[in-house]
Amino acid sequence: MAMTEDTDLPRLTPLDDRLQGKGRLFRRPEELTDEQFDLLAAAWADDALSGDSLAETEEALTSSPERRMRAESFRQIRLYPLIDRWEGRNRMLKAAPGTYAIRRILIVTLTVAAALGALVIPGPLKTKPDNKSAGPAVAEAQKIGEAITIAEAQTTGEALIPEASPVIKTQPAAGVTSATQNMNQTAGAANPSIDKTSSTRLAGVISGSAADITSKPRPVGMIPESLRPERIVPQQNDITASVTNSSIHANGEPRTTAEIAEYRDLAESIALMHDFSGAVPLLAVGPEAFRPAPLELKNIIRLPVPEREENWIVRGLSLLAEAITKEPTSVDGYFIADACIKGVNRVLGWEMELEQEKNNEGEQLATNFSSSLLTFSAPAKKNHH
């Protein structure tokens, strides 16, 4: 049996049903709501329209000047970049592989230089461990009979005097003369001890020999003018002293030249020391001092303490800086080390710091170093208390 097409696929044929009010649904561009128009205007202002869309929008804008103004205003809605800089930019820069090795060598070299500058150079600026450098004043006896007995004040640390040196500590000022007299009682002993209860008020113990005492005659020309005999005005209360002709007496009467010569060796062996604070005068004497010697050490003057002797490197750098800048320049170890570290920071962008820690009197207590890798504090060497 043959099947026709109609019976195989039956279909519904549309009837003539039409939308009656279709004409009411047509819209013109002018009929867009404000919100719709704003979106269209934003697109128009952004040059996002093309073809029919653009034509219709233009038509709407033409028909309504108000809307054109509104659409034009969207052209002003543009953001322009403000100044926003990325501060971490340099952190993300990468060095070429070849420069890594060079940079590492440079970093290590500069770091070592900075560390040496911080640790080594300031070191020699501290007290030198001998009697001729910084520290309490040491009086060097001069020849009494010739011109003057001047004790040149030099700075040295109390702790730096060799143990063998005969050192006597006394209380301040009073009893220096009687101390000498009482020393006579123990004269001749190799290591005589001094009775602490004696009228001399000796506070220390004599030990060692006089050979350890450094005594160096100094030409008159090298003696400061203020300390020459004619300039010396005896003062009763001065502590650390130099001995002059006029200061040697016997029962209140001046000694003769012969007597003075007799005590010349004694005077040379006496070294008067004084600590920085001035509270405790120190008297260093040799065994000869225990001979009968009615020596009156009335005329005691305070000796000037010379400035610290500078390290030769620092002195040289100071002179070099002076020659270049033509101005008096004081370079010290801290200055050099700080400059090194600042240079490293500038080159490598690190944040190392070196700072001095000082007390209220301006004395350096310690040097502090800090970086991301290493932090330490090096206390300053103290030569007095």
Added chain:
Amino acid sequence: MTVKEYNNAVREFGDHVYRFIFRSIKDRHRADDIVQDSYEKLWRYVTEIEYGAVKSWLFSTAYNRMIDVIRKDSRLVGVEYYDDSSLYAEENGSDLNEVLHRALETLPPAQRSVILLRDYEGYSYKEIADITALSEAQVKTYIFRGRVALRNYLEKTSIWQ
């Protein structure tokens, strides 16, 4: 891409990516972190990325990282909904560009980002769509809606009159 080209990308596009992220989230530290992460990622793939495509790659990476941060940070998500009515009274006498930047902060993050990419960098809708992984139609919608919102903001201030 060579190391030299990578460094060029840092110098040339670093500020651009940063200001895009910073203006999107208004947090300098987070923006700095996001940009830095993006460049670290670029450095990991430095041999695989062509220099010509690096700018879009950076923006795309930074944008995705920013979206992650925003999703994790509820405070920043809250910015989308905060009441901005108190801002209007303070806009008198301000520069239009500054006012627009303040108005930008009131937009949702997606609108903010596409407008920034469009205005700051001049990207096309297609490029913005590639960076943000949105469709081109979505990009257009976000931009146009964003501009309408900015305009409405300006209408409420005296600077527009």
